[in-house]
Every structure is written in C-alpha cells, then in structure tokens.
C-alpha cells in the first residue's frame with residue numbers, strides 16, 4: 001500500500017516570518033514518530049513518504065498519490081491537521097490521525113478521519129493500515145522494550161532536514177502539573193546504551209553533522225548517561241555539539257558534566273521555570289531555588305551552553321519575579337533563553353484546574369503553542385503577560401549581549417545572536433490574519449477577577 005504521513009504546522013508557523021525564524025534558530029529537524037512508524041510500515045512492505053509542513057509547503061499532488069494518509073497532531077497543529085484531514089477525505093482518501101493532541105481528544109479528532117490511534121502507535125500501526133484493526137478509536141499499548149522499536153528512518157522524509165532528532169528514552173520519572181510528555185509516554189522507559197551508541201554511529205555514517213537528543217530528560221538515569229558518554233568517547237563517535245534536555249541537578253555531578261562535554265553533549269536545555277520557591281512548589285518541580293541558581297551558574301562555569309527555559313505566567317510569579325529570573329539568566333551568561341508562556345494543554349492537571357476556575361480564554365487550539373497567552377493569569381492581565389513574553393526575549397537577546405557571546409563562544413554564535421536580537425524586535429510586526437485575530441482576543445480580556 002502507498003502511505004503518506006504528514007506532520008502539519010499551524011497557520012502561524014507556516015508564515016514566511018516563522019520559516020525565516022527557523023532558519024536562524026536551528027537547522028531543520030523533524031518530529032520522529034512519523035519516521036519510526038514509517039519504518040515499521042516500510043519493513044512490512046508498504047511504500048512510505050513522510051512530510052514536515054513546518055519547513056516547506058506540502059506538495060499536495062504527491063501526498064494525494066497515497067492510498068492512506070496518516071496525520072500527526074500537537075495541540076497547536078490540530079486545527080491544521082483537521083483541515084488537511086477533511087480535504088484528503090474529500091478526495092476519497094482514508095485518513096488516520098494520531099499524536100499528542102489526538103491522544104487526549106480522540107472524539108474531536110474522530111470527526112475528521114476514519115480512525116484515531118491513541119498513545120504510542122508502534123504496536124498497532126501495521127494492523128490499522130492493513131485494515132485488520134477496524135475500531136474508530138484504537139489504543140496503542142506502549143512497547144516495554146524500546147530497544148525493539150526501529151530507529152527513525154530519515155530516508156523516508158521528503159522535506160529538507162539537517163539534524164537527526166533522536167529519542168533514547170520515553171517519558172520522564174517526574175510528573176510536573178503542566179507537562180504533557182510524561183503523560184503521553186508512560187511509564188518511563190530507557191533504551192540501552194549499546195543501542196543508543198549504535199544509532200548515533202549510524203546517523204554519523206548517514207552524513208548528519210548534528211544530532212539532537214530529544215528525550216524529556218536525558219540525564220534522568222545518570223549511570224546510563226555516563227555509560228553512553230564513555231562508549232561514544234571510546235569509539236570516537238562524539239559530534240561537535242549535541243543538544244539535549246536535562247535536569248539542573250546534572251551540575252551536582254562533576255564527573256557527569258565532564259563526560260557529557262567530552263562526548264559532545266554541550267548544549268543543555270534545562271527547565272529552570274522560576275526563581276520563586278512558591279512557584280516551583282506549586283508545579284511539583286521538587287527543586288529548591290537555591291540549588292537551581294547555584295547549579296545553573298555552575299553549569300555555565302563548567303563550559304556547558306545552558307539553554308535556560310523559564311515559564312511565564314505561573315500563578316505565584318509577578319512581573320518582578322519574571323524580571324529577576326531573566327536577569328539571573330543574563331548574569332550567568334546563559335547561552336539562550338526560552339521563555340515559554342504557561343500553556344494548559346488538554347489532558348494535564350493544569351488544564352483541568354484552569355478550566356474549573358473559568359480561566360481558559362479560548363479553545364482555539366492553534367494558539368496553544370507556548371507563545372500566546374490563552375488563560376487568565378493571576379497576577380497580571382493576559383495582555384500584560386503577552387507583553388512580558390516579548391520583554392523577556394528583548395531583554396535577554398539585547399544587542400549588547402552579542403559582544404559577550406562573541407567573546408565566550410565565537411563568531412558563529414554571535415551572528416546567530418544578532419539574528420535573534422533582530423527577530424525578537426521585528427518579529428512582532430507580523431500582521432498575518434491569525435496573529436491579528438489573536439491580538440484582538442487578548443486586548444479585550446479584562447484584569448482577572450479571582
């Protein structure tokens with residue numbers, strides 16, 4: 001059978017400005033689920049093409065050559081996924097929807113397709129495509145042994161891609177109130193170090209100049225992480241700069257940091273979230289502000305490129321708290337700042353709480369992208385929070401910071417920082433229709449009455 005799998009992008013993310021932003025931000029990289037499912041189907045004898053809409057418009061005539069079309073969903077891409085699904089069905093195609101959003105809203109997704117797969121789809125995808133599993137909503141059981149899952153097959157991708165994305169574990173041992181991944185991928189499972197190293201070797205041989213480790217928490221099991229590092233070093237397989245998500249407590253273990261660096265794992269994205277203890281406790285972060293600050297400083301001193309992620313809009317954080325956290329990230333010379341706006345994704349405890357409190361402003365899912373305020377914050381208006389997001393980016397990515405980046409990391413990173421400094425200043429002149437619609441929604445919202 002001929003199968004196409006599409007990873008859609010929302011209207012906002014398909015604008016010229018966003019696509020330009022991606023060029024500056026990082027080399028294009030795909031979501032891996034469709035490439036894993038594609039490999040399973042290809043091994044079963046089907047012909048598979050995978051498309052990423054984030055980087056390039058879909059070649060509709062080619063997609064429509066498929067007999068069955070699979071569509072992946074995140075919450076912010078769900079409306080686009082449904083529009084595509086409706087269109088494909090109007091052309092007589094069989095459509096199957098899966099991924100994050102469809103897994104928590106299967107009834108909504110079902111209205112637009114023939115079948116929905118809830119959760120991890122490896123165990124059922126072949127039977128669904130071949131028509132031996134016919135229920136409208138099918139639950140994929142998580143595979144216990146993730147070594148037995150094939151690696152993402154990048155040769156199936158028909159969109160430009162520069163980095164190999166790779167997940168070496170599923171889920172996270174923690175369970176923060178706003179987190180979707182620890183619920184989607186449950187229970188927490190790890191790939192063996194041998195398989196991880198084999199995969200990285202394979203991506204190298206395929207000519208990738210970069211690998212991003214996309215585990216929610218690559219350092220959750222430090223013994224495993226150290227073993228992976230040692231094996232990569234021994235086999236001379238380290239990439240120059242590999243990105244990964246880690247917990248701030250890696251800094252407690254100097255041997256681990258040293259091994260990570262030698263194995264090329266130099267860019268670490270850490271969810272610092274806030275420098276207000278009340279906020280950390282409220283989201284179940286199980287960390288003290290003192291250790292977050294100390295460890296963040298230590299990581300940068302040890303030469304890691306720290307990508308600091310802080311959440312804007314937590315109930316106990318005021319504007320001053322956010323400003324203090326942003327300035328702390330500046331003071332320790334963090335490599336980058338990611339200030340996602342708190343987003344209550346359906347399926348999380350946070351979503352239920354805010355809905356019960358009547359604080360969800362809209363269920364226009366395309367704005368659930370962590371860059372738009374879609375709830376009433378407690379300590380400021382939605383409009384003020386949206387402005388705070390822009391302020392945080394401008395404050396961190398200042399023109400002055402370019403010289404510090406040049407001194408610390410060199411010319412290539414300084415040029416990238418210049419790109420960011422320009423993007424965060426001029427990016428908001430985007431007058432696309434969805435952005436205008438969003439602005440009028442947010443400007444009308446009143447100060448919270450809670």
Ligand code: B12
Pocket residue numbers: 005007008009010013029030031032033034036037052054069070071072073074075076077096097098099100101117119120121122125165167179180181214215216345368369370371
């Ligand atoms: C790599 C990644 C990216 C990459 C590439 C994504 C892309 N090209 O679209 C980049 C950096 C570009 C990115 C961007 C964004 N991302 Co992102 N991303 C990830 C990350 C870290 C890994 C994805 C991955 O490979 N997972 C591992 C594989 C195995 O899982 P999977 O792809 O979901 O596939 C499994 C199932 O979902 C299902 N499945 C998936 N697709 C399909 C399709 C069919 C037909 C079927 C049947 C089943 C199925 O089966 C698969 C196998 O089990 C995840 C976090 C995570 N741990 O997953 C966040 C994540 C998916 N991203 C997220 C978000 C919010 C975004 C952005 C909106 C962020 C932003 N502000 O720009 C954008 C949106 C991009 C877009 N397409 O419009 C959220 C989504 C939350 C939600 N509930 O919607 C996540 C979960 C991170 C988080 N904060 O929790 N992202």
Ligand code: SF4
Pocket residue numbers: 171172173174175176179180181182216217271
């Ligand atoms: S530590 Fe990160 S990945 Fe783990 S539950 Fe919390 S937010 Fe999710």
